[in-house]
Amino acid sequence: MKVGHTMNFSLRTFPLLKRSLVGVMTAVLAAALSGSNPVRAEETETAPQADLPKAMVDGNGPGWRVLTLEDFVNVNCDEDTWTWEDNMFKCTGSPVGVIRSHEFVKNLEIVVEWRHLKSGGNSGVFVWVTKESVTDLPKGKLPHGIEVQILDHGYTENYEKSGKKADWFTSNGDVFPVGVSDMTPFPPTAPNGKRSFPSKNLSKGVGEWNHYYIRAINGEVRLWVNGEEVSGGTGCTPSTGYLALESEGSPVEFRNLRIRELP
Numbered sequence: 155m156k157v158g159h160t161m162n163f164s165l166r167t168f169p170l171l172k173r174s175l176v177g178v179m180t181a182v183l184a185a186a187l188s189g190s191n192p193v194r195a196e197e198t199e200t201a202p203q204a205d206l207p208k209a210m211v212d213g214n215g216p217g218w219r220v221l222t223l224e225d226f227v228n229v230n231c232d233e234d235t236w237t238w239e240d241n242m243f244k245c246t247g248s249p250v251g252v253i254r255s256h257e258f259v260k261n262l263e264i265v266v267e268w269r270h271l272k273s274g275g276n277s278g279v280f281v282w283v284t285k286e287s288v289t290d291l292p293k294g295k296l297p298h299g300i301e302v303q304i305l306d307h308g309y310t311e312n313y314e315k316s317g318k319k320a321d322w323f324t325s326n327g328d329v330f331p332v333g334v335s336d337m338t339p340f341p342p343t344a345p346n347g348k349r350s351f352p353s354k355n356l357s358k359g360v361g362e363w364n365h366y367y368i369r370a371i372n373g374e375v376r377l378w379v380n381g382e383e384v385s386g387g388t389g390c391t392p393s394t395g396y397l398a399l400e401s402e403g404s405p406v407e408f409r410n411l412r413i414r415e416l417p
Contacts, residue, residue: 208381208382210365210367210380210381211263211265211367211378212265212410213265213410213412213413213414214412217414217415217416218263218412218413218414219412219413219414220410220411220412221411221412221413222238222411223236223237223238223243223253224238225255225256226253226254226255226256226399227253227254227255227256228253229251229252229253229254229288229291229297229398230249230251230252230288230291230292230293230294230295231249231251231252231253231293231401232248232249232293234246235247235248235249235251235401236253236399236401241409242407242408242409243399243407243408243409243411244405244407245277245399245401245405245406245407245408246401246405247272247275247277247401247402247403247404247405247406248401248403249293249294249401250293250294250295250296250401250402250403251291251293251294251295251296251400251401252280252283252288252291252296252297252398252399252400252401253398253399253401254283254288254297254396254397254398255396255397255398257396258285258394258395258396259281259282259394259395259396259397259413259415260393260394261370261371261372261415261416261417262281262369262370262371262397262413262414262415262416263367263368263369263370263413263414263416264279264281264366264367264368264369264370264397264411264412264413265365265366265367265368265410265411265412266279266365266366266368266408266409266410266411266412267363267364267365267366267408267409267410268304268363268364268366268406268407268408268409269360269361269362269363269364269406269407270304270306270360270361270404270405270406271360271361271404271405271406271407272306272360272404272405273306273307273308273311273312273360274306274308274309274311274312274404275304275305275306275308275309275360275403275404275405275406276303276304276305276306276309276402276403276404277303277304277305277399277400277401277402277404277406278301278302278303278304278305278399278400278402279301279302279304279366279368279397279398279399279400280297280299280300280301280302280332280396280397280398280399280400281299281300281302281368281370281375281395281397282299282300282335282370282390282392282393282394282395282396283297283298283299283395283396283397283398284297284298284299284333284334284335284392284395285395285396286298287299287333287334288396288398296332296400296402297332297333297396297398298332298333298334298335299331299332299333299335299395299396299398300329300330300331300332300335300337300370300375300387300390301328301329301330301331301332301400302327302329302366302368302375302377303323303327303328303329303330304364304366304400304406305323305324305325305328305357306325306359306360306404307325307357307359307360308359308360309325310323310324310325321344321345322344322345322346322349323344323349324351324352324355325357326352326354326355326356326357326379326384327352327356327357327366327377327379327384327385328344328349328350328351328352328385329349329350329375329377329385329386329387330344330348330349330350330387331348331387331390335390335391335392336389336390336391337350337375337387337388337389337390337391338387338388338389339385339386339387340385340386340387340388350385350386350387351385352377352379352384352385353383353384353385354379354382354384356379356380356381356382356384357379357380358380363409364379364380365378365379365380365381366378366379367381370390371416372393373388373389373390373391373393374386374387374388374389374390375387375388375390397413
């Protein structure tokens with residue numbers, strides 16, 4: 155093309171260009187009228203969700219200390235219900251009852267590994283147990299406090315064999331108040347609205363070690379099962395009390411029980 159030559163054309167000369175421009179103008183006008191920006195094709199595709207971080211807290215570091223049987227007082231179990239062997243708590247499960255810490259604890263973190271030795275086993279960790287409920291507590295009874303349940307999957311199977319529906323508990327880390335204690339549970343919840351059900355089923359079966367990380371601060375309890383947060387609650391009353399381990403009818407073992415008390 156020569157310099158200075160004027161290019162003279164109209165949209166009628168290029169019908170394809172005309173259609174393209176009309177299409178673009180229509181899309182821009184529609185987006186303006188709707189008050190939104192045009193959506194790109196790649197934006198409509200769902201991006202893969204990254205795995206959430208896990209909190210496999212091991213209880214090592216500043217402020218953490220190991221708990222042994224010497225850190226607990228027998229409340230209403232037999233003398234041989236709880237023993238300390240091979241650096242772990244061993245519990246026969248009989249009779250039903252608890253051992254408790256020597257002193258009240260308000261704000262704390264706990265890590266513990268546990269395993270049931272019999273299918274259908276039941277146990278738990280209590281926080282903020284009241285003094286009144288463990289005073290002269292008879293055998294076969296449990297104290298008042300917030301229970302972080304430790305239940306084997308076989309318990310559900312055995313319960314449903316009786317013809318009942320196991321819809322009011324799970325075997326993957328329920329958290330709930332016992333007795334006069336109260337708590338607003340995190341969802342999902344049991345039908346009666348009292349228990350916090352786990353958001354995931356992460357507990358391992360009988361004979362396998364499970365890891366719990368429990369954080370109880372300012373009236374709020376949160377539970378991580380095998381590295382992932384699953385359940386808990388807030389507005390707990392009371393929000394101070396004893397730490398307790400539960401014996402409830404079946405042999406269970408605890409190891410690497412550690413605590414960090416917080417301000």
